[in-house]
Amino acid sequence: MKKTKLVLPMLAGILAVSVYVANAKQDASNKNGKLNTSQEWMFNGTDQTAPEDYIEVPNGSTENCSGSLKVCVVSAPEDANGQPDFSAVTGLETALENNTSHPNITRGDYTNP
Numbered sequence: 068m069k070k071t072k073l074v075l076p077m078l079a080g081i082l083a084v085s086v087y088v089a090n091a092k093q094d095a096s097n098k099n100g101k102l103n104t105s106q107e108w109m110f111n112g113t114d115q116t117a118p119e120d121y122i123e124v125p126n127g128s129t130e131n132c133s134g135s136l137k138v139c140v141v142s143a144p145e146d147a148n149g150q151p152d153f154s155a156v157t158g159l160e161t162a163l164e165n166n167t168s169h170p171n172i173t174r175g176d177y178t179n180p
Contacts, residue, residue: 118150132175
């Protein structure tokens with residue numbers, strides 16, 4: 068019984084440290100240029116480089132894009148204003164400005180499922 072009382076707090080401490088380290092590694096990988104894709108945004112405007120021309124759609128919405136070469140859905144994290152943060156994803160702003168391909172851009176016409 069005495070050993071159990073000592074082991075449980077130690078296990079809880081080890082678990083807490085493990086979670087902290089895992090979160091720190093995830094944050095570091097996002098800052099080192101890895102794709103950060105926490106939300107999908109449908110282009111709904113005239114300027115594909117303007118975050119305010121996008122509306123939030125459920126993740127998985129890229130499946131609803133087909134048939135054209137225009138920007139349909141962009142994957143990017145949400146900023147403090149509730150808009151997509153293109154600068155948080157390496158190369159995304161440049162791809163939108165130059166109308167070039169990027170892994171976080173899905174092209175096509177959006178159709179509701």
